[in-house]
Amino acid sequence: MNHLKNRQEVPEMEKWDLTDIYANQEAWEADYASVEKMAQELKSYDGNITDGATMYQFLSKQEEMVAIFNNVYVYAMLHVDLDTREQASQALLDKGRSLAVKLNEATSFFSPFLMSLEKYTLDQYMSEEPRLSYFKDDLYDTYRYKDHVLSKENEELLSQLGETFSAPRNTFGMINNADIKFGNVTDDDGNEVELTRGMYSKLIEDENREKRKEAYKSYYQPYVQMKNSIASTLSAAIKNNVTLSKVRHYPSALEKSLFANKIPKEVYENLIDTARKNLSTMHRYTQLRKDILGVDELRQYDLNVPLVSGVKEDISYEEAYATMLEALAPLGEDYVQTVKEMKGSRYIDVRETPGKRSGAYNLGLYGVHPFILLNHQDDLDSLFTLTHEMGHAMHSHYSNKHQPRITASYEIFVAEVASTVNEVLLIHHLLDEAKDQEYRKYLLNHFIDQFKGTFFTQVMFAEFEKKTHELAENGEPLNTETFNDIYEDLFKTYHGDALTIEEETKYGWSRIPHFYRPFYVYQYATGFAAAIHIANAILKGDKDTLNAYLSFLKSGSSDYPIELLKKTGVDLTTPEPIENALGVFEDLVQEFATL
CATH class of the missing domain: 1.20.140.70 (Oligopeptidase f, N-terminal domain)
Structure with a gap:
């Protein structure tokens, strides 16, 4: 540990x-x-x-x-x-x-x-x-x-009133990053140590079920204890957003969020509807997980453990970087060389240290360079996180280099495309290199879980946001109980009957920072679907798509996001890209089940 x-x-x-x-x-x-x-x-x-x-x-x-x-x-x-x-x-x-x-x-x-x-x-x-x-x-x-x-x-x-309106988000940020103290867990030597987020991400994948359970209970403990305070900040954030939408004469808070990028409301609704129509594969995977683990009741702390044991490996930061460079080769020499140079230029803050902000991000500063924050844990997840954030960094690098300041920054709607294309290239590279069938199963399992997290979980979050904002717009109360009921119901719907709901499950909403950036998370799912289309075409050697994609990375915000994506062959105003991505998910689950 x-x-x-x-x-x-x-x-x-x-x-x-x-x-x-x-x-x-x-x-x-x-x-x-x-x-x-x-x-x-x-x-x-x-x-x-x-x-x-x-x-x-x-x-x-x-x-x-x-x-x-x-x-x-x-x-x-x-x-x-x-x-x-x-x-x-x-x-x-x-x-x-x-x-x-x-x-x-x-x-x-x-x-x-x-x-x-x-x-x-x-x-x-x-x-x-x-x-x-x-x-x-x-x-x-x-x-x-x-x-x-x-x-x-x-x-x-x-x-x-700018600072007043951003107060709920800032308050949650302080609670979540500075104030929250997780309980203690037992380390490998039997000593009690304080749980950190980085440790949690490892322990929740531990093959020892008791360790997973202990980490899960310890991780959720402060969120459950502070449920009313956090519900108050989230409720205020949602009501602020609804109030601003009304003051500015938008039909709804959702349409206010979509207006700047000219995203039709149908794109959001179509995403949720198409995902819901395809939940049967997700439910099949949950049942498969229960069968493989051989548990009487599948619990939330069983949802992240790899289903293939004995192949989990330590991947040092050096190895992770080298593997990423190999995986990104289909994007061309200039792309790979630029990524290589970022490592020695101190653009990346790599390690988890006390008090450091959790998670990972890229921030591209025009006229300077991208800054990447990681909390690297020397495992497969960290390799994917590095590759993901490097996609953002390269998007920033190319747009800042090829666009004037006014159009250099890209919109959030297209941001997740660049990061996910990198991840899809990585998983295909790892699968191609896998000599051992057990390792192939392990990678398939990892990609399925990645798909679940980046697509289905984000669509579930998007639906949570839609429902809670609609309640606020109708003058309904927003409190711990409301949030619990909506979140628990959605969690059951998306995961299916094979999962036994834990008492802590319904508090999942209380730990999500993205809920303080209204109607943000759906873009992970649309970006993921678009990226799967683009990456698969590049891997098949489609030079037109590769060139169109590299032009897209250099485009910043020189056109509306939907139009920029259309130039790469992805039209998100139709269900097609979402259905194609879900077809890939079905194939992955089928191959995994067969193996």
Whole structure:
């Protein structure tokens, strides 16, 4: 069992080098002050944009200010994530959040002003000032929001309430990352040690059922204890979202979330409907799991243990990186070489250390480079996580390199495609290399569980969000009991009758950070379906799809996400990509059952 290293024990090459953003805190403070000053200057444009030239001045200064602000904020955020207990870092981030509010206040007048212009006036500004063409798509796209932008006074008021609206999410973040203490578990030598998240992810896969049960009970214990506090923060987050949707005249909170990317509501509903129609394979797999484990009652702590024993292996970080490079070879030399260089450039923070933020992510900072956070555990899951986050990092790298700042960042809707294509390439590589039938079964089992987690679990979460937001929209109460009932019912529906529900199961909602980013998780499932289509075509040697995919990685947000994906041959407005992905799932379960 891994015991946490102190940060000092981790090799330098496995830690972020944040001096790539700022050499020291003095440089950070200087940029902080310059953003404050620029925000004041931008306020002076309120009421004074009268032609194309002044509009261009305002927009280019605003872009410059936001670029510097991003550096300021990200630097503080990354420091906090390395140790959420560190008060000095927390103070920097608090300053960053306050600065965000000032920045929004200074520029909140612009949207109502733009909406007040007739289209022919904007056309005239464009013809007067050729440099405005850089902002053209954004300016005309803003007109889509005409019905959802409030008066100048109300927009200012809403921007001042920014911190208030984000309070539930920030509160849950502190509870989940800094305050929660899991109970103790017994290590291999019979000693009691405090459970960590990284340890839990290993123990819940342990072949010893008692160990799994002990870890499961210990892990859920603080969430059950704090159920009412967490229900209060989640309820507030949902109600805030519903309130903002109403204030901005959207038909529903769901449609507000989908509006920016022009995602039709049908894409969300079609995802849930198609998944529900195909739950029989998922139920078959749950029954298969129960049969193979030979248990009278299949429990939630039995859902993650590999069904093939004796082949679980330790994979060091070095080995994991080398395997990933081999697996990504179908994406071409430039792709693989760039991934190789990231390892030696300290773009990746590798190890779990005390106080470090849990999980993994990639953050692509324009003009600097991607930053990848891991909590690497030297196992197969960690190899997949590394490969997943590298997909995001390469998406950031290519888009930042090939797009101007205004279109460099990609939308969340397409973000999961790049990460999942990498994972699909990895599993196929591992299956191709597997000489031993037991290891092949182990990998199939791993891919099925991966599919379950990235597709079915996320669709279940998406349905939970839809139901809870609809209750709030109808003025129904949201509390621990409501959340428990909905979550338990969905868990039963998705897993089938072979699973015996644990008392803790219904509290699953209380540990999900993504619920504080409304209607986010469904994109894991749509991205997964799209990625399976693209990766399978690339593996069959389809050069057109490969070229279209590499162009997609370089596209940032130069078009709406649905349109960008259509260029790779995936149309998510139809059930076809979802059904194709579920066909792959059925084949995997069939092969696994046969073996």
